[in-house]
Amino acid sequence: MKTQTTTAINFNYNRASLDDAKLRSLYRAMLKPRIIEEKMLILLRQGKVSKWFSGIGQEAISVGVTSVLEKDEYILPMHRNLAVFTTREIPLFRLFSQWQGKANGFTKGRDRSFHFGTQEFHIIGMISHLGPQFGVADGIALANKLKGNNKVCAVFTGEGGTSEGDIHEALNVASVWQLPVLFCVENNGYGLSTPTNEQYNCENIADRGKGYGMESHIIDGNNILEVYTKLNDLVESMRKNPRPVLLEFKTFRMRGHEEASGTKYVPQELMDEWAEKDPLSNFENYLLSEKVLSEKIIEEYTAEIKQEIDENLDLAFSEPMIEPNETIELNDVFQEFEYKEVTENKETAELRLIDSISEGLKQSMERHDNLIIMGQDVAEYGGVFKITEGFVEAFGKERIRNTPICESAIVSAAMGLSINGFKAVMEMQFADFATSGFNPIVNYLAKSHYRWNEKADVVIRMPCGAGVAAGPFHSQTNEAWFTHTPGLKVVYPAFPYDAKGLLATAIEDPNPVLFFEHKALYRSIRQEVPTDYFTIPLGKAAILREGEAVTIITYGAGVHWALETLNELSDVAADLIDLRTLAPLDTEAIYASVQKTGKVIILQEDSMFGGMASDISALISENCFESLDAPIKRVASLETPIPFAAQLEAQYLPKNKFKQALLDLIAY
Structure with missing residues (x-):
């Protein structure tokens, strides 16, 4: 069964060295999400799914990007990237369960549609705030670079999302650190109902690459062969020469932002123009003309996919609804952490609070070779309070990383490091500046384990407090902003002994910890503190x-x-x-x-x-x-x-x- 009756081919396809089997594979990879979407639209009208974000007309991008990456290379998709999930061969019943809020989904009914991730398939869940995804990709790529594994990762956003500050921060960080990330912008014409001329004032989003000092490319997002061949060459090059690349895919959204919003705001002639550029039907017609496909093969593919959909829908529909269980809900807010006491040694030294924090950090760095410290001026300068002075000499600049002034992107990058097997300590230069990183703290770090069972092995150090004549922007003690947010742990020591032991535990803990350090106490409070590494349990006064x-x-x-x-x-x-x-x-x-x-x-x-x-x-x-x-x-x-x-x-x-x-x- 053909996807449309016309035999017109509106692209200049260049198969390069791709064999027939590969061409058919790419076609089938685009056909599958299209048929799934058509089925989902029927189920939506029947009330059997609650919401749908359509990627019809954009399948070539998701298929092309996913196909050039290895299965253990991370992808960070968005609402309209169903083909990422299907090309990664996630069992359909699990996707269907996810969309119906069933237990076999990835979020146990706690989040909807594509707001999920899965380490099994190396896909990282988005949040509705969009921007932090780019920063998380930075962290994942940084971890790859530190491992020296020659891996890349890919992250998606739409043209509307590129107006967010988090996006600009993350692109700048990736360029400064030369991180191997494919930044994929699907420019589909509208951010919900707002057209691109009201979203940004440059001709192409890719033009911004020059400002970031970053390689960029414009790709026809509806031409699967252009997407696949260009990305295949780019990824191969990036593995040899790690660097970020900004990609603008020119495409169009043929349905509403989500189905309820419709497309009445789009001129009909524009819809007609892009309908002729449908990535699936054009590629199908090309393959038919090249004798790579036949009507019989198309019918076989369609029948196989529809049978797979029906069988997996039956599994999902037969699965019982989730039964609320308060204990399970509360227990899943944090990853289980088995505290292991490390007993203090008998030898002590008199330390100021600031010295005990520095010593605790240093001993944790020695204990955890996967621990990375990031923050403004934390490297050679030693941080504004000199807590990390001498750390570069001890651990090197790869692990003690100066960052640009961009709190949000660095919080997100810390999350990416955690996803890819590292521990991260970020110094928020002053606790007041957490406002600039508030979104990823309370919406990404705090919620990821509850949403899709992903830890956030991140400690954010928060120099805080008044008494040092620093005024309104360097003196706040803002712990209550974070104690209000389920999923965050908040530590606030008053003595050097406690600071050292609690910091060690906070770093051991795989959950996100806000570690408050009162600036007025840094150099005014002294105490005998054990010289070796030791721990103190969290939650004990x-x-x-x-x-x-x-x-x-x-x-x-x-x-x-x-x-x-x-x-x-x-x-x-x-x-x-x-x-x-x-x-x-x-x-x-x-x-x-x-x-x-x-x-x-x-x-x-x-x-x-x-x-x-x-x-x-x-x-x-x-x-x-x-x-x-x-x-x-x-x-x-x-x-x-x-x-x-x-x-x-x-x-x-x-x-x-x-x-x-x-x-x-x-x-x-």
Whole structure:
């Protein structure tokens, strides 16, 4: 059965040295997703699938890219790349199960359509925010380059996605680091309903390659032979000479952004023009004219594919619906981590907080030869706080990597490193700058294991806090942004001993960890710290003082403010809890203390509303209400940005308010 009746051939096909078998293979690879899509559109109208993003008219790109890559080379597809999945020969019943939210899919019903990845088939799941995919590809390619395995990877986006800042950041990083990535832009005319002339103001997206210092090419995305032969040559060259290549595929989207949106915004003459350039029917007519295909072969292919579709649909339809199980849902947020205690040695040295972090990082680098440190100025300069000073000499520039000023792309690259077998520590130069990398932290790192069982073996170091006259953009303590996000672990040590042991554990843990380091404590706090590598479990608070009168709960600089206050008030018998880890939170220690003392004061440096103190207060109210002898007291900074001038900063911080608040609570 032919795909259309016309015998016109609208492309200049050049088969080069491709034999008949290869030509038929490429044809069948395009035919399969087309027939699947036609079936899915019927099922969509019947209400048997909930949503569909069509790639009809763009199959040549996905087939061509996937066909030139080896099966263990990663591909990062998008909504319209069904042919990537079928060319990688994923069993159809698993795809159908995925689209119906069944257990045999790749996301256990937790995400839809093509929002998934699979290490088995070396395909990495997209997120709706689009841009981070390019940065993740950077990380995967960096890992390949570090392994020296001569592998490349390919990542897709549409022309609309190229307007996102993450895309620009990732292209720049790939060029600076000469990473072997095929950046594939499917220019299909419209970003949802917005035409290209309202998306960008250059003639071709490929023209941007010059600005990035990157090789770029324009390829007819509807001509399968041009796609395949050009990419085959490029990939072979990239394996020998690793480098990024920007590819703009000229194509068209023949259906809506997704089926519900339709195509009424597209002029009919444009639809007609591109219909004549259909990649499948043109290639079919060419192969018929060359006697490579026959009507009989086409009918056989079509019958085989339809039978495969029907058999696999039956499997998917017969699969039971997922039964909600709260325990399974909660357990899948994080990858299971079996904490292994490494006991501290007896020899100690007096270290400042900053020294203990540096020593902990160094010993982790020695312990894990797959650990990479990235960040602005972390190499020869040693970081703005000199924590990685001397690391380049010890570990080399491949593992201690200066980055361009682009937090989002580097967070995403850290995720890519994790996907491809590495551990990553990223230094966020100041915790405040996490806003520039917020999207991949909360939407990629935090959600990947829950969505499709992929770990994010990433630690982000977060120098934070006030008290150093650094003003509104270098002084925030923004831990509550991240404790609110399931899938992230948040650590906030107050002492050198804790910092070293907790950092070691954070790096061991395969889950994403935000590791907060208070700048005002870097050089002001000293402590005896074991000289060798050791670990401390996450989620276990430290009880620094014990008493019956009141429970003080705090972390970070607040611990030292509380200690100063208790030293002044020698007659106050208090339990002082240093949380150390905010997510997971040691609720057992909190509840035990509250049930003993009956009075609670929670001290945080962050401003009050929406902070850690609020949630801890709510937990205590819900779980220890009958033990309370007084209202729970919270002490926090002013509800303003952090000012620069010393006297304003002192007024802003809660340190000077804590003593009176504590006395008032005890007297209640």
